[in-house]
């Protein structure tokens with residue numbers, strides 16, 4: 151599946167949104183399928199995908215295989231402004247739907263619910279030169295052959311057009327493949343801890 155077309159996401163199409171939530175889950179375990187890891191199949195997408203479709207639809211692009219999304223890239227131009235918008239318009243409804251304690255303590259679902267109630271905010275030191283951020287996920291059958299690269303380049307073009315000077319992302323250290331991919335594309339390490347890395351690229 152090389153050279154698949156890339157198009158804007160249809161954020162107002164419930165079937166496409168459902169499909170993108172599915173792509174998020176099927177790539178959500180450090181790049182592998184997370185389907186068996188969560189009780190609630192929507193929750194991962196609610197934390198890492200839905201707000202971008204709702205609040206930054208112009209920076210959401212999909213890899214299209216005969217009308218069906220098999221990958222996506224999502225971005226936020228101004229991470230600090232995006233976090234404020236999420237605080238007002240995304241997290242409150244999710245907190246009502248997923249009160250603390252919805253899932254057993256220590257479960258992966260519970261860890262996501264805790265993020266819903268206490269979302270992390272980006273380090274201002276990272277945002278100074280890399281104010282935008284992104285997420286990219288491609289289903290296994292569409293990985294390789296340049297699809298991930300072309301998705302990122304589509305987003306970079308859109309971010310440059312909006313005047314962004316730089317973009318960052320978070321990646322789990324154990325997602326060795328993705329870390330190698332980002333470094334190959336020119337990302338460098340901005341920050342890191344035991345679990346994850348923050349990588350950045352000037353645009």
Ligand SMILES: CC(C)(COP(=O)(O)OP(=O)(O)OC[C@H]1O[C@@H](n2cnc3c(N)ncnc32)[C@H](O)[C@@H]1OP(=O)(O)O)[C@@H](O)C(=O)NCCC(=O)NCCS
Pocket residue numbers: 177180181182286287288289292293294295296297298299300320321322325326327328329330331334335
């Ligand atoms: C990470 C991901 C987006 C990469 O997309 P991809 O389609 O597999 O990668 P591409 O084929 O576009 O690779 C682009 C370039 O990176 C190189 N590359 C890919 N993986 C690499 C690696 N681990 N180390 C070094 N180079 C790598 C490719 O050789 C290619 O080089 P070229 O363009 O110079 O010929 C995709 O594998 C994926 O979605 N994985 C699962 C979900 C995930 O982990 N998302 C990231 C979460 S932070």
